[in-house]
Amino acid sequence: MPEANPAAPVVIVGAAMGGLRAAESLRRSGYTGAIRVVGEELHAPYNRPPLSKEVLASDVTHEAVAFPSRAEMGDVEWMLGVRATAVDLAAHTLTTDDGSVQEWRALVIATGLRARRLDFAPIAGRHVVRSLDDAMALRAELTEGARVVVVGSGFLGCELSATARKLGCSVSIVTPSAEPMMRPLGDLVAKEMRRRLTDEGVEIFSGVNVAAITGETAVESVELSDGHVIEADVVIESVGSHCNIEWLEGTPLDLSDGVLADNAMRAVTTDGTVLDDVYVVGDIARFPNPMFDDVARRIEHWNIPTDTGKRAGAVLAAHLADDGSFADVVAKPFAPMPSFWSNQFEIKLQAYGLLGLVSDDDIRVLEGDLTDQAAVGYYRDDRLVGVLGIGMKAALLPYRKQIAQGGE
């Protein structure tokens, strides 16, 4: 491959949390050259979780969720409202939808996910919540008395249900799962979550799909696969996401699920070549985490863009410094602890580790009582790989430590 132009900037594609952290980390790791962040959204980086919870329940503004801008970021160039359309790894160029082609010295892939949509005709009243603009549009329709159908029962769908109830809407959840949050939490906890959500007035239609969304110009009702019809003003689709990888098609990168990276967050091609000048961060990165095993996985938890962004920035800065430190920086242990939380009504969930690695038989209550406050352990091969707190926080800390040390 031809050498990259050393005068060209490091180009970070994706202006959300992962891209921001990668840029900050490059600066903190001593890289003083040019950095350009290219992002499709017009908003500077912001924190997404409140968009389904606290901020959605009050005023949805950029100010309420914007990440603070650090002094060392002053000379970073932000190219917002521009979408990457193609990249040429050999020529070290990026093409964007404004028709421009730019050179890069190194590339950071941080384009994350977008919400999956149900395959029905576009009609007013259908919503997703991924971006700030999505949340603003939804907020305007969550008026008191509105009839809301939430499709999907992951954390996002359940949080949105709780917020809509808080705002005085009637809420039904429609899910193909047997129980809400079944896949991430397992049967034992999910059954208890169903009880709590139902107690809060959320009606749950489980084991069914949406057969149709009907209405002339706006949503009027949702028809389920079992024939049931729910009258509705608002439909919120929280049915998973797609990786934003289309702009990378045609490159030798391994795009089989997100973008494959090694433990230093360097991109890996389909033939196993590790690229020192292409990095992957955030939700889209499929990388091995030695805390668990050597399997590369994507982890859609809030802390991962920060952890991987910092890691990528440090490794890339060492590569660009060319001062002999690169091998040592790459070899530094990187085993980020996945963590997430979810607030729904008075239910406060907090978790560490990878709960999804575990089958239903290997989930057990460690402390407390599921119907009140509890710590729940998730085991794989008799090793603790995840812990969930229901209304418990400090009590989780010893278990978190145990997971970090290999689970024994």
Next chain:
Amino acid sequence: MIKIEVDMNQCQHYGQCVFEAPDNFTLNDDDKLEYVAEAPDSERDNIEAAVDVCPMQAIRIVE
């Protein structure tokens, strides 16, 4: 000296900061955050990491 402010109206006591800067942040027995508002300059990296990992973005360094 670094001065730290935590917006206790924002704080949901997740305790993520506790891992990054244990000298300044702790969760007490009631699962509530307690913090020391000053840190030596040598702690700056840890405090900045604590700011980054706060799910509610409730922590800030007063410059």
